[in-house]
Amino acid sequence: MSDLLERLRGRGWRMTAQRRVVAEVLDGDHVHLTADEVHARAVTRLPEISRATVYNTLGEMVTLGEVIEVATDGRAKRYDPNAHRPHQHLVCGRCGAIRDVQPGGDPLADLPDSERFGFTISEVEVTYRGICPSCATTA
Amino acid sequence: MSDLLERLRGRGWRMTAQRRVVAEVLDGDHVHLTADEVHARAVTRLPEISRATVYNTLGEMVTLGEVIEVATDGRAKRYDPNAHRPHQHLVCGRCGAIRDVQPGGDPLADLPDSERFGFTISEVEVTYRGICPSCATTA
DNA sequence: TCCTACATTGGACTAAGTCCAAGTCAAGCA
DNA sequence: TGCTTGACTTGGACTTAGTCCAATGTAGGA
Numbered sequence: 001m002s003d004l005l006e007r008l009r010g011r012g013w014r015m016t017a018q019r020r021v022v023a024e025v026l027d028g029d030h031v032h033l034t035a036d037e038v039h040a041r042a043v044t045r046l047p048e049i050s051r052a053t054v055y056n057t058l059g060e061m062v063t064l065g066e067v068i069e070v071a072t073d074g075r076a077k078r079y080d081p082n083a084h085r086p087h088q089h090l091v092c093g094r095c096g097a098i099r100d101v102q103p104g105g106d107p108l109a110d111l112p113d114s115e116r117f118g119f120t121i122s123e124v125e126v127t128y129r130g131i132c133p134s135c136a137t138t139a
Numbered sequence: 140m141s142d143l144l145e146r147l148r149g150r151g152w153r154m155t156a157q158r159r160v161v162a163e164v165l166d167g168d169h170v171h172l173t174a175d176e177v178h179a180r181a182v183t184r185l186p187e188i189s190r191a192t193v194y195n196t197l198g199e200m201v202t203l204g205e206v207i208e209v210a211t212d213g214r215a216k217r218y219d220p221n222a223h224r225p226h227q228h229l230v231c232g233r234c235g236a237i238r239d240v241q242p243g244g245d246p247l248a249d250l251p252d253s254e255r256f257g258f259t260i261s262e263v264e265v266t267y268r269g270i271c272p273s274c275a276t277t278a
Numbered sequence: 279t280c281c282t283a284c285a286t287t288g289g290a291c292t293a294a295g296t297c298c299a300a301g302t303c304a305a306g307c308a
Numbered sequence: 309t310g311c312t313t314g315a316c317t318t319g320g321a322c323t324t325a326g327t328c329c330a331a332t333g334t335a336g337g338a
Contacts, residue, residue, distance in 0.1 A: 014304060014315065035294080050318050055295065071213035076294060090250075090258055099256050101221035103249040108263060110231075117238050117270035118227055125266040126246055133257035153335060155285065172327080189287050194326065196285095229336060 003027070003082050006128055021046045022057045026067060026081040032089075034076035071125040072098060072127055088125070092132035101128065143220050146205055160185045165206060165220040170197070171228075171237040191212065204246045211237060211266055227264070231271035260278035 005023040026033065033041070039054040054087045058079050061067035064073060067079040072091050078098070087100040107124045148154060164180045165172065178193040197218050200206035207219040210236070212229050213217040217237070226239040246263045 016304070016316065018317070048318085051210050052296085052298095052319075053317055058319080068214065070208050074208065074210035074216045077213045090254075090256065090260070092258065094259075099258075101250060101254040101256075103246070103254065104251060105244075105246075105249040107242070107244075107246055107249070108267070110242040110246070111240060111267060112243060115229075115240040115242065117229065117240075118275075119231065119238075119267070119269045120275060121229070121269035122232075123267065123268040127264040127266075128247070128250060128258070128260050129262040129264065130258045130260035136259060137255075152286065155335075157286070187287085191288075191327085191329095192286055 004061075004066060008061070008064070011064060013060075013064075016045055018042075018049050018053045019057050021049060022054060024059075026061075026079060029082065031082070032070060032072075032078040032080050034078055038079065040077055054102065060105070070098070088128065090128040092135055093129050094131055094135040097132050097135075143200075143205060147203070150203060151200075153254075154250075155276050156185055157192045160188060161193060162200075162250075165218060168221065169198070169238055170221070171209060171211075171217040171219050171224050173217055175215065177218065195246055209237070227266065229267040229269070232268050233255050233270055233274040236274075 004027055005020060008019070008023060013019065021042045022038060024045070025038050025117050035051075035055055035058055038058065039049070039051050040124060042049045058067065060071050062079075066081070066083055068083050070080050070089060071095065072078065073091060080100070085100075085102070087102050090099045090101045091097070103126065107126055108121060111121070113130045143166055144159060147158070147162060152158065160181045161177060165182070174190075174194055174197055177197065177269065178188070178190050181188045181193060184240065197206065200218070201208050205220070205222055207222050209217045209219050209228060211217065211228060219239070221239050224239075224241070224271050226241050229238045230236070231241045246265055247260060250260070
């Protein structure tokens with residue numbers, strides 16, 4: 001059973017077959033699906049689910065802070081259910097594979113006041129880019 | 140005169156009125172325009188320039204490493220001519236303002252081997268998010 | 279000046295996402 | 309259990325960002 005689903009239920013979310021399916025599709029580690037991918041997988045379990053509902057549901061999950069939106073490539077946004085453990089992303093520039101990673105240190109501490117331009121900073125996002133092992137071997 | 144334009148000329152780029160205008164529009168610090176914004180500004184100087192040319196030209200500048208593509212918001216990509224000084228971005232979540240910033244420290248060093256999953260990492264991108272001073276006062 | 283390879287154009291096309299009016303249904307209440 | 313109702317879902321039209329291509333134009337070398 002999905003942790004994500006449990007948490008959503010606990011927030012008084014009205015439970016529908018559509019939302020359940022979206023939550024189930026998004027369960028797991030290193031999951032970074034686009035909205036269309038979520039829809040494609042949801043359709044296999046609930047053929048009549050619409051794209052609009054998938055977008056609505058993903059948007060609500062993001063608003064509730066249960067899912068994170070990731071824009072690693074300037075194409076479609078990806079949805080990451082690993083919202084309760086702070087982490088960053090490691091992206092393969094060739095195949096697009098994405099891994100969640102946890103760097104040590106506090107990147108925010110590296111930004112001196114003189115470089116903050118008076119902003120109140122609330123969040124730091126780090127994307128490591130490179131080549132994954134399987135792309136490296138099939139050069 | 141634009142530094143960017145000088146560098147492009149030095150690479151044997153065939154110089155056309157369109158390319159000159161795009162390069163001029165992209166000159167300066169803290170410049171992060173979308174392709175459409177570049178086009179809108181280019182049109183005021185060269186009314187017949189087409190969107191396709193703006194996209195082509197921006198794409199070439201990125202390939203040549205003279206301009207950086209920035210995807211801070213999952214909407215339109217932005218183009219940053221500050222390609223020769225390594226820097227990161229500070230983004231206002233309310234008005235979308237973007238500043239170039241130079242953090243101290245090496246974020247790559249913060250990622251232990253055990254968190255690299257065998258990737259060869261070539262690049263690290265950091266986005267600081269918060270509220271800019273003028274949005275903070277007009278709460 | 280002429281040639282030609284490279285650049286530009288505009289319009290059609292695709293991908294990603296939003297919006298909306300009409301229909302459906304979960305869940306609390308009697 | 310059966311209503312009722314407000315929240316949810318639907319599909320299709322629409323918007324935005326970007327790509328593609330065949331026809332046309334032109335920078336720069338000979």
